[in-house]
Amino acid sequence: MDEKTLIQLDGLKQYFPLAKTGLGRKRRFLRAVDGVSLQIKQGETFGLVGESGCGKSTLGKSILQLYKRMGGEVWYYPETGERIALSKQSKKQMRALRKDLQIVFQDPYSSLNPRMTVGQIIGEGVTAHGLYKPHSKALQSYVLEVMQKCGLDEYALHRYPHEFSGGQRQRVCIARALAVKPKFVVCDECVSALDVSIQAQIINLLSHLKEKENLTYLFISHDLSVVRHIADTIAVMYLGKIVEIGKGERVFKNPLHPYTMALIRSVPTLAQNKNSKRIYLPPTTALQDNESVGCPFAKRCFMAKDVCFSKPVELWEGEKGHYASCHFVDMPKKQKEAQIDGERE
Ligand SMILES: Nc1ncnc2c1ncn2[C@@H]1O[C@H](COP(=O)(O)OP(=O)(O)OP(=O)(O)O)[C@@H](O)[C@H]1O
Numbered sequence: 001m002d003e004k005t006l007i008q009l010d011g012l013k014q015y016f017p018l019a020k021t022g023l024g025r026k027r028r029f030l031r032a033v034d035g036v037s038l039q040i041k042q043g044e045t046f047g048l049v050g051e052s053g054c055g056k057s058t059l060g061k062s063i064l065q066l067y068k069r070m071g072g073e074v075w076y077y078p079e080t081g082e083r084i085a086l087s088k089q090s091k092k093q094m095r096a097l098r099k100d101l102q103i104v105f106q107d108p109y110s111s112l113n114p115r116m117t118v119g120q121i122i123g124e125g126v127t128a129h130g131l132y133k134p135h136s137k138a139l140q141s142y143v144l145e146v147m148q149k150c151g152l153d154e155y156a157l158h159r160y161p162h163e164f165s166g167g168q169r170q171r172v173c174i175a176r177a178l179a180v181k182p183k184f185v186v187c188d189e190c191v192s193a194l195d196v197s198i199q200a201q202i203i204n205l206l207s208h209l210k211e212k213e214n215l216t217y218l219f220i221s222h223d224l225s226v227v228r229h230i231a232d233t234i235a236v237m238y239l240g241k242i243v244e245i246g247k248g249e250r251v252f253k254n255p256l257h258p259y260t261m262a263l264i265r266s267v268p269t270l271a272q273n274k275n276s277k278r279i280y281l282p283p284t285t286a287l288q289d290n291e292s293v294g295c296p297f298a299k300r301c302f303m304a305k306d307v308c309f310s311k312p313v314e315l316w317e318g319e320k321g322h323y324a325s326c327h328f329v330d331m332p333k334k335q336k337e338a339q340i341d342g343e344r345e
């Protein structure tokens with residue numbers, strides 16, 4: 001695999017203001033993305049996992065500058081060899097860059113305009129970016145070609161989104177994103193709403209298109225078994241921060257962060273040992289943990305010691321190219337497992 005960086009995040013932050021509580025109180029923020037730095041390599045599928053509300057979609061949208069930026073930078077390295085700071089682009093420049101940087105939104109129901117036919121939806125970006133002239137024959141045959149690649153029948157061309165099933169709509173969203181010949185696509189939970197057989201079809205489609213069109217994906221999902229199947233690199237997100245990052249196989253074989261261990265054990269088919277006990281994570285008030293001094297996961301962690309509540313964590317290298325933000329990153333896996341299993345005896 002080509003190891004050239006395509007997208008780089010430097011301390012990306014996206015905070016949302018919360019209602020003020022009490023007179024004269026300082027405004028508080030929900031830190032949905034809290035200083036994320038990572039690199040996405042050309043040609044890879046970068047999996048982003050984490051529980052609901054941890055900030056995955058916000059991260060995906062912030063990369064594509066769909067929010068007013070609050071902090072950090074997103075660098076895009078196109079084939080021309082330039083280094084583009086996305087936040088510094090004017091609206092016009094960003095519009096042109098959107099051809100390269102696409103997103104398939106989490107919700108295929110609300111992200112399609114109900115008043116446009118599938119043909120118009122797929123063709124809209126194509127004409128906006130000047131790939132084909134509006135209403136031309138060439139445009140129609142190109143749209144049909146894209147539809148065919150994405151597994152949509154020709155008859156869909158003149159139909160409206162409400163006439164389709166969830167799986168078909170998801171294909172329309174994918175076709176819309178891919179029609180403009182992008183380089184990088186954020187796939188936000190793009191199979192989570194579908195049943196297993198359709199999931200497999202869409203994933204195969206994405207893998208096939210990736211090979212053919214030399215695409216790079218940021219694949220967001222809370223479903224670890226799907227991510228394991230598709231991702232080359234995996235990042236685990238917890239309360240706006242990346243808590244573990246490494247090559248997919250390593251993260252699954254040797255999870256370094258207790259949160260990752262808990263996530264993996266929560267999926268029966270992924271737990272290596274069928275008798276592995278599930279790790280119970282006590283419920284949390286996200287906001288408080290988000291603002292804690294020590295490790296944000298400490299209150300829920302089965303391994304937590306005093307140091308976890310008082311000393312900040314950062315991403316440490318536990319094995320080559322595999323990082324986790326845990327004070328016990330170097331503790332052997334067996335010892336960690338003994339703690340889980342011991343605790344439950
Ligand atoms: N536009 C917004 N305004 C205010 N708060 C927001 C906004 N968008 C998201 N949030 C908050 O930011 C946090 C992260 O949301 P986000 O949608 O990124 O989570 P997620 O990891 O994608 O969750 P899910 O797996 O359920 O899709 C949540 O607490 C959410 O309530």
Ligand SMILES: [Mg+2]
Pocket residue numbers: 056057058106188189
């Ligand atoms: Mg989401």
